Amino acid sequence: MTLRPPVEPMLAQAAETIPPTGMLREVAYEQKLDGHRGLLFTPPAPGEQVLVQTRRGSLIQDRFPDLVAAAIEQLPHGLVLDGELLVWDPEEGRLSFEALQRRAAARACGASALAARTPAYFIVFDLLQADGAELLTLPYRERRRRLEVLFAARGLSAPWTLCPMTTDLAKAKEWLESWTDVSGVEGILIKSMNQRYLPNHRGWTKIRRRDTTEAIIGGITGTLNRPQLLILGRHDDTGRLRTVGRTTPLRPDQARQVAERLTAASPDHPWTGARFSAAWGSRDDLDVVLVDPGLVAEISADTAVDHGGVHRHPLRFRRLRLDVTAQDAPLFGTGPHRAAG
Known part of the structure; x- marks a missing residue:
């Protein structure tokens, strides 16, 4: 079955601290980025449209022509990526949530000018479809493995970034305590390695520093x-x-x-x-x-x-x-x- 928008993304519930070690079984920790949640759909065949969907189901690919162009050039057909939209402000030398807000609200006629001034990036943390086949029932560990293979095989680089992930609790604590000083990083997500992708279900845990x-x-x-x-x-x-x-x-x-x-x-x-x-x-x-x-x-x-x-x-x-x-x-x-x- 081929996924088409709108697809409800899987969600996270907030927690204050990382659960005690005894409560954790085969989990992954990802850096949580401060952006806009997005799903990116590449078309099943050449000549069709690349789509970018918000968390609530709106299509905003006309506001991000730079991502669309990069997807056409670098990504295979029949792909659905889940991740976070971010925008870089070169004048400030940092990721800018305000610039992201401006781009997300821009009219199509002004989107190209904004893209030239403040380019967009897509931090990918999940693979929901590949080669036109949906992967929602696969466990997270297998979706992540396929995502890593995609990045390596295609040699993907900016505007595509593979979200940092670790299974090392000490590393996750280091991210939470020190990496959140880095612009755009606000915490961590905790995901079960064996969990399938559950649309509109709060099956992950998010911890903000x-x-x-x-x-x-x-x-x-x-x-x-x-x-x-x-x-x-x-x-x-x-x-x-x-x-x-x-x-x-x-x-x-x-x-x-x-x-x-x-x-x-x-x-x-x-x-x-x-x-x-x-x-x-x-x-x-x-x-x-x-x-x-x-x-x-x-x-x-x-x-x-x-x-x-x-x-x-x-x-x-x-x-x-x-x-x-x-x-x-x-x-x-x-x-x-x-x-x-």
Whole structure:
């Protein structure tokens, strides 16, 4: 049976840490890249169209003409690859999620110009079809073996990259602890070597690296007596308080801890009149109560931070840092690592 879009990709469930060794049997660890999930379909015969599908089933090959051209030139017919779309910004010298967003949203007429400025890459981690025959029922170890053979036999290079994989737990821990400092790498995926590919099933495990850091509480949702979320910021190098993100909902004990220290904002609060998105990239606004920006929160943050220093995923409140002033908190854009004493 030949696969045709839309194909629902297999998914991962989040975990905080790598499971204990006794719970792991014949697993593989892959680097988790911070991009857009994509499936790439090469046509069964010459002259037909290469297709690129998003996680939710949309076809976006017209936004990535550079990948389409490379697929026609380098890949065999009847192939379906699962992987991550990434974009390189040569001016910044790094992978850029913002540039990827621009490319994914571009009109076809402007796609070629964007491709020339910010080329796309496809990090491949699974092979769902080869020579027109679907491989979903094969175990991961065999799909991975065939994927490695494909890369070696074709001598594939940029824009195609074989996702790094290991079965060595020590190596996986090294990736999680140090490689996540590398642009574009945000954690690891854990996959059973014997598992078949299950569309729309959360059969893999994803672990994002999280770092402890500090930020200033500039606003809340809820009330001063019962805060629900914290709106956090940091000063930039001019002294301006810039928003860096929001937390997940506070637990009751955390809400009480914060409420005891909150003070209503003065009329000259730096965020007066500002609007706050409910989530990164969302058009929905939060109903925010501004507070005196003197309290510093210790937070847990993953590595998904846009170029401006704003966290794309909610932050986790750990505790108040009453020993740290707002002036001691890390500056805007300095990243997720701890900077205060």
